Amino acid sequence: MKNKIKIIGMLAILMACVSFNMPNKRKIVTTTIKVEGSCGMCKDRIEEALDVKYICKAIWNVDSENLVVKYRADKMDEIQIHNIVAGVGHDTDKVKATDKSYANLPGCCRYREGAKCGH
């Protein structure tokens, strides 16, 4: 009986060690980012740009201009998401797209000029 308790005790310690040493505990965070855009093409562009490792889900809503992103916060920072989106020409609430990347957008996506194509 005493041996049994000893074994259980040892197992408990072993399990505690194993879980303590688990490297890079996954930390999945969902955040909402305001992203400027005007149409379904913008939606595809934004969501495709975010189709990268450590981003689990990215959905942009054309009406609310809200981008909901689910990502691995232990692997990347939120600012990286802003940079990716700005990199394809869309302003976020933290990072503005460069004039160069904005200039690459087709006419109907020029949200700074108030463009709104049918969606």
Ligand SMILES: [Cu+2]
């Ligand atoms: Cu567009």
